[in-house]
Amino acid sequence: MAAGKDxxxxxxxxxxxxxxxxxxxxxxxxxxxxxxxxxxxxxxxxIFLTRGESGENLCLRPDFTVxxxxxxxAEGADLPRRYSYRGLVFRQRADGPAEFFQAGIEDLGxxxxxxxxxxxxxxxxxxxxxxxxxLGTIDVILGDQGLFEAVLRALGLPxxxxxxxxxxxxxxxxxxxxLGRLANGPEDALAGIDPQLxxxxxxxxxxxxxxxxxxxxxxxxxxxxSGRSPGEIAARLIEKVQVAEARLSEGALHILEExxxxxxxxxxxxxxxxxxxxxxxxxxxxxxxxxETRNLAxxxxxxxxxxxxxxxxxxxxxxxxxxxVFEARMRGSEDPLAGGGRYDRLMTILGAEAPIPAVxxxxxxxxxxxxVNG
Amino acid sequence: xxxxxxxxxxxxxxxxxxxxxxxxxxxxxxxxxxxxRTSVEGFDGxxxxxxxxxxxxxxxxxxxxxxxxxxxxxxxxxxxxxxMAVSFVKRLGFGHADVVVAVPEAxxxxxxxxxLGDVAGSxxxxxxxxxxxxxxxxxxxxxxxxxxxxxxxxxxxxxxxxTEGAPxxxxxxxxxxxxxxxxxxxxxQLKVLGDGVILxxxxxxxxxxxxxxxxxxxxxxxxLGRRFAG
Numbered sequence: 155m156a157a158g159k160d161x162x163x164x165x166x167x168x169x170x171x172x173x174x175x176x177x178x179x180x181x182x183x184x185x186x187x188x189x190x191x192x193x194x195x196x197x198x199x200x201i202f203l204t205r206g207e208s209g210e211n212l213c214l215r216p217d218f219t220v221x222x223x224x225x226x227x228a229e230g231a232d233l234p235r236r237y238s239y240r241g242l243v244f245r246q247r248a249d250g251p252a253e254f255f256q257a258g259i260e261d262l263g264x265x266x267x268x269x270x271x272x273x274x275x276x277x278x279x280x281x282x283x284x285x286x287x288x289l290g291t292i293d294v295i296l297g298d299q300g301l302f303e304a305v306l307r308a309l310g311l312p313x314x315x316x317x318x319x320x321x322x323x324x325x326x327x328x329x330x331x332x333l334g335r336l337a338n339g340p341e342d343a344l345a346g347i348d349p350q351l352x353x354x355x356x357x358x359x360x361x362x363x364x365x366x367x368x369x370x371x372x373x374x375x376x377x378x379x380s381g382r383s384p385g386e387i388a389a390r391l392i393e394k395v396q397v398a399e400a401r402l403s404e405g406a407l408h409i410l411e412e413x414x415x416x417x418x419x420x421x422x423x424x425x426x427x428x429x430x431x432x433x434x435x436x437x438x439x440x441x442x443x444x445x446e447t448r449n450l451a452x453x454x455x456x457x458x459x460x461x462x463x464x465x466x467x468x469x470x471x472x473x474x475x476x477x478x479v480f481e482a483r484m485r486g487s488e489d490p491l492a493g494g495g496r497y498d499r500l501m502t503i504l505g506a507e508a509p510i511p512a513v514x515x516x517x518x519x520x521x522x523x524x525x526v527n528g
Numbered sequence: 529x530x531x532x533x534x535x536x537x538x539x540x541x542x543x544x545x546x547x548x549x550x551x552x553x554x555x556x557x558x559x560x561x562x563x564x565r566t567s568v569e570g571f572d573g574x575x576x577x578x579x580x581x582x583x584x585x586x587x588x589x590x591x592x593x594x595x596x597x598x599x600x601x602x603x604x605x606x607x608x609x610x611x612m613a614v615s616f617v618k619r620l621g622f623g624h625a626d627v628v629v630a631v632p633e634a635x636x637x638x639x640x641x642x643x644l645g646d647v648a649g650s651x652x653x654x655x656x657x658x659x660x661x662x663x664x665x666x667x668x669x670x671x672x673x674x675x676x677x678x679x680x681x682x683x684x685x686x687x688x689x690x691t692e693g694a695p696x697x698x699x700x701x702x703x704x705x706x707x708x709x710x711x712x713x714x715x716x717q718l719k720v721l722g723d724g725v726i727l728x729x730x731x732x733x734x735x736x737x738x739x740x741x742x743x744x745x746x747x748x749x750x751x752l753g754r755r756f757a758g
Binding site: 190191194195198314318322328335343345346347348351367373375381382384387391394473503 | 632650695
C-alpha cells in the first residue's frame with residue numbers, strides 16, 4: 155500500500171507540473187475562521203478545532219482550497235495562475251479514518267471560464283488515469299448551477315423564490331419541500347404579521363414601513379448601525395408579501411420538474427435541454443451558451459463527452475459554488491474519487507479586492523489507492 | 529454493592545427532585561450545608577449525590593454515575609448521541625422549559641425558519657458578515673439550523689449568560705435560548721418564531737449507558753428503574 159501511494163504521488167507530481175501548476179504547500183495548522191466563515195457552522199462538528207494562546211480558533215487543515223486561495227490573496231501574485239497540492243487533510247467522520255490524503259489543482263484568475271472549466275475536468279480525469287484508475291470503470295457526473303438559475307429566471311419566478319430555491323440546489327429533499335410549498339395554495343406565511351403592516355407592504359408603502367420599523371428598533375434599543383436596517387426589513391416585507399401571494403402555475407412546475415429530471419449522456423444534454431425548454435418556448439440565454447462552449451472546450455481537451463453524464467439536479471450545497479460541479483465515482487458507488495467545481499464567489503469572501511474566477515478539483519488518494527491496488 | 533444517583537444541588541430543581549424520589553418511596557435528606565452527600569432511606573445500596581445540573585449530564589455521559597436527574601436540554605446539548613449514551617427512564621413533569629429561536633420584534637418580516645433562512649442567506653452580501661446567533665446551546669442550534677432547516681450561513685457566538693441581551697448589545701443578531709414563560713424574551717422585545725421551538729424540555733430521570741456495572745449493581749439499577757416505571 156505504501157509503495158502504491160508513493161507511485162501515485164510521484165505520478166501526480168509529474169502530471170501537475172506538466173499541466174503548469176506550481177506546488178502550494180500550506181501549513182497543517184490553520185486559522186479556523188475562514189473555514190467557518192465560508193463553509194458555515196455545520197463544518198464546526200467535522201473539523202478538529204483548538205484554541206491558540208491568544209484565544210483564536212485554529213484547526214487542522216480540513217481541505218486545501220481555502221489555504222491555497224488565502225495564500226494567493228496574501229501574496230498578491232499575478233493572474234492567471236494554477237496551484238497544485240498534495241498532502242494530508244483532517245476531518246471528523248463517522249466512517250473512515252479522520253486523516254486522509256488529497257491532491258488537486260486550483261485554477262485562479264482565468265477569465266475564459268469555458269477553457270478553465272474544461273481544463274479542471276480534463277485534468278481530474280488525467281490524474282485518475284495517471285494513478286492507474288481504469289476510466290472505463292468510473293461514472294463521471296456533471297451539474298451546472300448556472301443552468302438551474304437560468305431556468306428559474308426564464309420561468310419568471312419572483313426573486314425571493316428564486317433565491318430560496320437556489321439555496322436548496324444539490325439538496326434533493328429540501329428542493330422538493332420548497333417546490334411543494336411553492337406549488338400549493340396560499341400558505342399562511344403571512345400569519346403572525348401585523349395585518350396593518352401587511353396592507354402597507356401590499357401597497358408598497360416602503361417609506362411608512364421603514365419609519366414604523368425604525369421606531370420599533372429604537373424602542374428595543376437595537377444598535378442602529380449594526381445588523382439589519384429598518385429599510386432592509388421594510389423591503390423584505392414587501393417582497394415577502396409578493397412572494398407569499400405568488401403561485402407557481404402547474405405548467406411552470408411541470409417544466410421545472412422535467413428540467414430537474416434530465417439525466418443523460420453529456421454529449422446528448424444540449425439536445426435534451428433544448429427539447430425540454432423549447433417545448434415550453436423558454437430560452438436559457440447565456441447559461442446555455444456557457445454550457446455548450448464548455449462542452450466544446452472539453453472536446454478540444456480530449457474529454458470523451460459520451461462517457462460523462464449530465465444531471466440537471468446535481469449540485470454541491472455549499473454557497474460559494476457558482477457554476478460547474480462534477481464528481482468521478484467508481485461505478486455504483488456514492489463516494490467520489492475526484493470532485494470539483496467552479497467557485498467564483500470564494501476569493502472575495504476570503505478577502506480578495508476584486509472578484510477572481512476560480513475552479514478546481516481534488517482527488518481522494520486513499521480511495522484511489524484502494525481501487526488501484528484492489 | 530452501591531449504585532449512585534445524582535440530583536441537582538440547589539433551587540427548585542432540587543426540591544422537586546427530592547419530592548419525585550419521595551413519591552417513589554425514597555427519602556433523601558441533604559447533609560451538612562456544603563456536603564454533596566445525602567442520607568437515603570427506602571432503597572438499600574442507593575447513594576444520592578448533589579451535583580450541578582450540567583455536571584450531571586457530563587457524569588452520565590462519562591458513566592461516572594448510574595442515574596441522574598437533569599434537564600433534557602442539558603443532556604441533548606452536552607452529549608453527541610444522547611439516545612446511545614443514556615436511556616430516558618422517566619420524564620418527571622417539572623422543570624419545563626423550551627429551547628427556542630428568538631429574533632427582534634422589529635424584524636416584522638420574519639415569523640418562520642424559512643424567513644430566517646432567507647435573511648441568513650443574503651446577510652453576508654448586505655453586511656459583509658454572517659448572521660450571528662448568541663447561544664449556549666451550540667449543538668442543538670447547529671442540528672436545528674443545519675440539519676432540519678438546511679440553513680448553513682450563520683455564525684454562533686457563544687454566550688455564557690444573559691443571552692437575551694445580545695441583540696441589543698450588538699454582539700449578535702438573534703438568539704437561541706431557554707424560556708419558560710417567555711416574559712424575559714418579551715421584556716427584551718424578542719419574539720419566538722412560529723416553528724422555532726427546538727426542544728420542549730423538562731427534568732428527566734436518566735440512566736447512564738456508559739456505566740460498567742457488576743451483576744449485583746446491575747440488579748439494583750434494574751430495581752431502581754422499576755420504582756419509577758409505574
